[in-house]
Each structure stands twice: as C-alpha cells, then as structure tokens.
Amino acid sequence: MSLRDLMIQAAYLAASVFFILGLKSLSHPDKARRGMNQAAIGMLLAIVGTLANSGIVTYQWIIVGLIIGTLVGIPLGTKVPMTAMPQQIAISHGFGALAATLVGVNEWMVNGYGAGIDRGTMTALGFETLFGALTVTGSLMAFGKLQELLPGKPITWPLQNATSLGLLAAALGLFGWLIVNPANPVAFWAMCGVALLIGVLFVLPIGGADMPVVVSLLNSYAGLAAAATGFAIGNNVLIIAGALNGASGFLLSILMSKAMNRSFANVIFGAFGGETAGPAATSATGLSVRSVSPEDAAVQLAFASRVIVVPGYGLAVAQAQHVVQELAEQIEKRGGEVKYAIHPVAGRMPGHMNVLLAEANIPYDKLLDMDEINPLFDHCDVALVVGANDVVNPAARTDPSSPIYGMPILNVDKARSVIVLKRSMNAGFAGIDNALFYEPKTAMLFGDAKASLSRLVAEIKSL
C-alpha cells in the first residue's frame, strides 16, 4: 500500500469516526451543533481523500457537478421554511439515492456491461441499484404527497397487494438471474425499471399523513444502497455511513409507528390515514359544544397562574409558532407560568413541534416530554390546545373500539379548564371524533390558529 493510499484510508477512517461522533452529539442539544460541524469536517475529509485517489484523472466533470450541487443545495438549506421540513427531507433522499443508483449503473456499464464483474461484486451492485432506484421514485412520490402535488389520500386499486408482491418477486428473480449471469443487459435494465415502479406503487397506497414513516424508511433504504456501494467498490466509509443511516432510518420509523400505536406493517400496508379531510365519523350524538369568544378566553389566560400549551399539527399548518411565543410572553409578563407539552407524534414528523417552537426562540427546557408533563396537568389552570387533536383524545385511554386505543396521550382532560383552537369540528389525522371537545370544562375557539392567537395577544395587551 503506497503512502498516498495510506493517507486516503486514514482520511476515510477519520471521516467515519467524525460521522459517529456527530450523530452521538445529537444526544444533547448543547453539544449537537459542534458535533454536526465535526460530521461536516468528516464529509470534507472523505471528499478530499477521494479526490487524491489515483483513479481520478479528469477534474472538469467533478467541478461542474460540485458547483451545480452547491448552487442547488445552499438555497435548499437556507430558504426552505421549517414547516416544509418533511418534504425537504423526502426530496433530498431522492437525490442521494439517485447518486447511488447512477454509480451502480455506471459501474456495471463500464465493466463491459457486466462482463467484467464477478458474482460477489454483482450482488453488491444489484443491491445498490435495486434499493437506490426504488428509493428515487419512492422519495419523489412522498415529496409529491407531502407538498400536496399529489392527492394525500391513499390511492388503492384491485389486487393491490398481489401486484406489489408480484413486482417484488419479479425484481428479486431478475436480481438472482443477474448474480448467476452478470453480463445480462435485459435482466439489468428490467430490474432497474421494476425497482422504479416498485417505488411508485409502494408509496401510492399510503396516506399523506403517514408519509413521515415512509420517508424514514426510505432513509434506511438509501443507507443500505450506500453500504452496498461500499461493498461493490471496497470503500469502508461508505459501508459505515450507510449502516449508520440504515440503522437510524429503520429505528425512527419503528419509533414513529409505535408512538402512533400501530404496527409497522399496518403503516406500510394498511392504506390508513387518508380520511383526514371529512368531518369526524361518529360526530356529536346529542352532545353539545361550548364555544368561547376571544375576549373571554383572553381574560381566562391573563389571570391563569399555570398554563400548558399543547401544540399539534394545526400549529404547523397555521405557522403559528411565533404568535404562540408572543402569547406566552404576555402571560408571563402578568406573572403566569407557561410550559409546552410535546407529544412524540404531534405534528407530522418526529420532533416536528420542537423544531417549530425552537424557531420561535422558545428555550428547550420549557418543552416537556409527555412523561414529564402529564403529572403537571393536575395543577394546571388552563390547557391551551393549539391545533392538536388525536394526541389529546381521551378515547385512546377509554374506548377499546377506537382505532387509537392504547396510544399514550397527553392528559389535557385533567386540567382545570381547556381552550381548544381549531377551525372547525373536523377530525384530525386518525379521522375520529374527540370527546374532549364536548366536555363541560372545554371551550372551543374556532378559527385559524394564527389568527386566533393574534386576537388573544391583542386582547390580553388591552386588558
């Protein structure tokens, strides 16, 4: 091994260590930023190490690619609003997977269209193109659904699972054929095509609100594709980074499914979570709802000494994070205490609420996890529910026939009084009615969350 090769390997090893340290630093918000800078340095090392590779003889294509990538990447990183995070991440996975796929295709093509490839390498290349290609189309579909370019509802068709399984079998069959005979263009291109199709058909039947689970799973696939690239070209940093991503994506999608109290299989094959649009299914049988004026709600909040804000998906939709902070400021000015109750699957992405509230400059020690905040509802004067619904639905505790039965929820119904901000009596993501809204202690303040909150702020100021 030449000195140059040794230096390259050292750079790759250092990059791997930096990636691990970077992810490790995310275990604490105070260390996270520095850690991610380390990870970025690791990426730089990996790039520089690769450029020193003796196999690289021409640089103009590289430079063009790097410039384009940077020019697109910077606005993507700086301009995208926090509320659009899920779709941003989805489309990025698509890019990463496309890169892996193209590398695999190229590797196969330049080695005599498979003729110069042994079976071991072909196995790795096959994995790479298979996972890569289905991640590309899958991510695009997820992006489309999240950005609402495509209908968010699950799109189903007859014999749906049979088609999917058939395609999967076809892809695996072609893959097997390729391993036996790598120099088989028909099989190779057919496999790529089938993989692209699988990506589309795999995501179509999943509801828009379940997309975060899909995105996370695709992250895992993108990681596996990168690891397969590593096996194919014998590069350890690819294997390690790929394995890290694979583990992370897999774990997060499991965690999300669990927190939604659904099995992973149910998310992927259930075609659930599309009925968000219509009004609540089992609505209002003889129960009455008490609605409140902004003036009265403002008085209640102004004189409360303990307020807990419960943000949900509606906060993200209304982009109301900054107004919520202003309201809290007003309450605190008058001597009240404001805390935030963060349910693990509030919003549409793990950690969604935390990012939004952090954006509004709310210190993270006021954002309390479900386990920490639940005991505090007992001594809370007002629970202010801002666009949350399922995560505060007592049916999860009391009604065994409810689809969300068993999901841990925020005990908002234990608070002395509750104010709910939402636009209508429509259901949330799970499409079910919420008994909390009919309780005598609950007051509904209808309207867009941002508008209602602004009113509340104005009213409190003028008190």
Added chain:
Amino acid sequence: MSLRDLMIQAAYLAASVFFILGLKSLSHPDKARRGMNQAAIGMLLAIVGTLANSGIVTYQWIIVGLIIGTLVGIPLGTKVPMTAMPQQIAISHGFGALAATLVGVNEWMVNGYGAGIDRGTMTALGFETLFGALTVTGSLMAFGKLQELLPGKPITWPLQNATSLGLLAAALGLFGWLIVNPANPVAFWAMCGVALLIGVLFVLPIGGADMPVVVSLLNSYAGLAAAATGFAIGNNVLIIAGALNGASGFLLSILMSKAMNRSFANVIFGAFGGETAGPAATSATGLSVRSVSPEDAAVQLAFASRVIVVPGYGLAVAQAQHVVQELAEQIEKRGGEVKYAIHPVAGRMPGHMNVLLAEANIPYDKLLDMDEINPLFDHCDVALVVGANDVVNPAARTDPSSPIYGMPILNVDKARSVIVLKRSMNAGFAGIDNALFYEPKTAMLFGDAKASLSRLVAEIKSL
C-alpha cells in the same frame, strides 16, 4: 474462500455479535443472565469454528489443555467466595494474558525466530507480547497484594519513577528495534524480560486498596494484547473481543478513580492508599466518642420505623452480608423499613457491596444508589453504618484540606441518629479521621461487624 472457511467466518461473526449482546444485556439485572449465556454460546461458537480450521492437524495437545483448563476453571468459578472476587479476577487476567503472550512467542519462534515475519505482523506480535507479558506479572502482583501474600503497603524505592520510565523506554526501544529487524532473538527475549519486570515494578508502589483500579487497567491491557493477536493472525473475533475488553477495563478504571475523587495518574503514580493500617492521622483532638452497648443499639433499631444500612469495606472483611440480612428481617418483622445505601466506591471493587448483599438474597430494588438514597437520610430514624468509613466522611464536603475533599459522600450525618459498627477508631482506606464518629448523634458499637450484628439480632429477637 472455501465453504469451510466461510462457515468458520460465520461462526466468528456470530460469536462477536453474541459477545456484544452479552455485554449489552448487563445494562439490566433481569436480562443479564440470559445475555451472558448468549456470550458463552458465542465463546463455544468461536471454539468450534477454530477447531474446524484446516491448520489444526493434531488434537491431543488441545484436549489435554482443554481438560486441564476446565478442571482448574470449575472450582475457581464455583468455590471462590464472593468476598474474594477482586483477587479471583486479578489472577484470571494473569492466565488470559499468559495465553496471549505464549501465542505471540510461539508465532515468533515458529516463523524462523522472526525471520519469516514482515514488519506489520511484527508490530502486532510485539504489542501482543509486550502487553501480554506485563499483564502477567502485574496481575500476579495484584493478586498477591489482594490476597495479602505481599504487603499491601506501597513499596517505594529511590528514583522509582526514573527506573520505571527507563524500563519503559528500554521496552519501547527494543520493540522499535524488532520492527526494523524482526529476526533478532536478543531484542525479542530482552523485550519479554523487560515487560515482565515492568509488570512487577508498576504494581509494587501501588497500595493494596488501589488494586481494583490496577486490575481494571490490566483487564484493558489484556484486551489490547488479544486485539493485537487478532491483527497478527488475522482474526476478527479476537480484535473485537479485545477491543471490547480494552474499552471496558479502561472505562471502569476511569470511573473508579473519578468516584474516589482522584485523578487516574494519581492512582497509578501516587503511591497513596497504604496507610490503612495505623490509627487515624489527625485523631481525637479533645473530641469525645460515645460508645453504645449492643442491648441499647438493639432497642433503638427495633423501634425505628426507617432504617438505612450503609455497608462498607468492613462488611466484606467480616463477611457479614448474611447477618445483615437477618437483622433487616427482624426489623422488618417489627414493622420497620430497611433500605441499603450503596456508595459507588464502597468496598474495594466497583459494585462490591451489591454482589455481597445480593448473595445474602437481598432484592436489588432495596439497594439504592447514592443519588437516590441521599435525600432519604433526612427522614431516616437510624443509619446503621457497617464497616464503612471514608464513604460517610463529612470532611469530603466541609474540609478543603482533606485528601478526599470533593468526593461525593453518603449524607449519613443527616439521619436522626447513627450507629457505627467497626472494630476500633482506626481510619479507613484514605487514612484520615472521620468527624462523623465524634458527633453527638453518633453511637459507636465496637467489635467485628459480624459478631456485633449477630448480637444485635439475638437482642432484638429477645425483646
């Protein structure tokens, strides 16, 4: 790669995974036993895999070795009392390190006394024999001190650090020479000899009570020796198991030093912790000690409703774990509540007290960590200190000139009353006086802990 080799590699990979899972299972006592059984299966897999190796042609020597090892190992595992754990672990490290060293020496000898060895392999072999040899003698010395075959006191001599540094430099010089020229018997044997000597001289100046830190560090060295073997013979399971041990030993010795509020360097080079024998240095300047009769102490305990037992090294010396349990049973029978306060460095080994009390069938949820138990002393009627001293010394909180100042301690002085069982006014491991013993609320019950506890049990029964 032949199918046989593939199977062997699969066995090694599985073994590595089992080892990791085994250690991971130790994060919870309920899962630990099953996890360690997995680790044992991993070891079995590694052995079977190795026996399938095509390089093995004769089995009689193997069988003899395995039989001897088993015959010695079983009584060592089943008969050694829990109180002798530190020395048992010390001597075991010696055996493991001897095996690694002999493998290294053999590898060097059969390859034409170094003539058939390239520099890379020589580097690995050198590490292996160096770390292995010094661990062998170091472990034997540690065993000797713990078993009190050798004087526990630090043995120092003029120019001690200079000699040690000189020897270390000599070993490294010889090692470097060997890498340049592996076929150099003089350098090889000299290096082995120097390494053996370093092991002895490294442990001699360390006090007997500091041995656990040394044992842990030697565990780390034994791990590194095993990992080096892995590099030398190209075996991954050795590398992985070695790295696991290296990390574990290193981490534990750091944790121990920290909990003793001493720097790692101070433990290794400080020649501290030998003055255990004599009476307390700054003893009794005008203060008086109140001694109590077993009868009076028994009455106090029998009518207490909250008792916290604080075990220390004296409990291990007296082997009083079973009697302590009997006493607790008596108190509980009379309606009192008994908890145990476990300081992280009580005793002479991390987790020492936990093992002893678990041996006496005390459920582990009654053994509370320092952070958990400290707030409970405020509401405790009697704190029963059984052979503990330094870990309850308030000087750690109050006296900046004390050698243990800053070490976190158990707040025994916050209890309503304190009974201390020890044989005399002698100091503990740190060799310093303890103001707790002179406080008005403290009563001393002099005598061997086991004898005193038996008296207490008898007295309570007869009340």
Added chain:
Amino acid sequence: MSFITVIQLYVFVLAAFVGFMVITRVPPLLHTPLMSATNAISGISLVGSLVAAGSGTHRISNILGCIAVACAMINVVGGFVITDRMLKMFRRKPDGARGGSATP
C-alpha cells in the same frame, strides 16, 4: 466471497450496532435534526460519484458521474446547512434580544 468481503461484513455489522446505540440515545427533542443529519451523511455517495466523474476511460462515466456528484452534493450541502439552521434554534434560554419574557 473473498476474505476482504468478510471483514467488510464485520465493519457493516459493527457500524449498524453503533448506529442503533447512538440513535436510541437521541431524545425526541432532536428527532427532526437527526433526520436531516442522516440525510446529509447519506450524501456520502459522493465518494463513489467522484470516482466515476473523474474516470479517464469512459465518457459515460463522466456524464453519469457528473450528475451523481451534483445530486450527492445537493444532499451534503442542503443537509448540513439545514441541520445547522435547526440546531442553532435550540437554546436553553432565549437570547438577550427578546426582552419581554418575565422568567429570568
């Protein structure tokens, strides 16, 4: 299967272990930054892309490689920038600029 592939398998398995252990320690508070961080790291495909784009033997490699480099670089740049943007927002206390809040 060569011996090198076998060791690479060890690397993969160990890295997956590290991944699982590291990720389980990330609090829900930081799950969104975690997603974008792994997204950025998955731009490591760049390594393979650069080799293809810089190859001197086939024009097709240059073209496919160039596209791959661009895609992976979007991932890297976008991912790290956005992660940093998010993490910058997480603070224990609000910064001095906002004078309103009553809690010290």
Added chain:
Amino acid sequence: MSFITVIQLYVFVLAAFVGFMVITRVPPLLHTPLMSATNAISGISLVGSLVAAGSGTHRISNILGCIAVACAMINVVGGFVITDRMLKMFRRKPDGARGGSATP
C-alpha cells in the same frame, strides 16, 4: 500495511466504540459481574492458542499452545461460571424459601 490490516483497523475502532457505549450503560449495581464477564470474554485468546496447540509442524508450538489453551480455558470456564453465579443472586424479590421478611 496491507488493505486487510486497514480494514481490521476499522473493525478495531468500531468495536471500541461499541465497547464504550455498551459499558457506559452498565449500572454500578452490575459492575462486579461486568468485570468478571469481560474477564471471561478475554479468554478469547483461546482461539489463537488452539491453532498453536494443534499445529502439525513444530513440537514447541504444541507445548506452548497446550499451556496457552489451559490458561485461556481457565479464564473462560472460571469467568462464565462465576459471572452466572453472581447474576443468579440478583433478584428483584427474595425467593419464597425465606419466609421471614415482612414486606410483601
């Protein structure tokens, strides 16, 4: 340094990471069993010892190997037996046999 050595270095580094992360999660309650468990695992030197003891080329290998096998086996057997003996003792509630204690 060969490419294989380089990958082995990766294996070592990753395993050390795994080790650190696994060990930091072991509670003080189980530190003594941990010490004896790692002690048992360090008997893995057995793998190298077996190869030496079974070699067909040098008598000295057989002899040194035989001693090494015995030593490593002491480690393995003693270590696992004693760890299990300790872990067996850790229970949440005392077993039925001891009827004395008042707490349920």
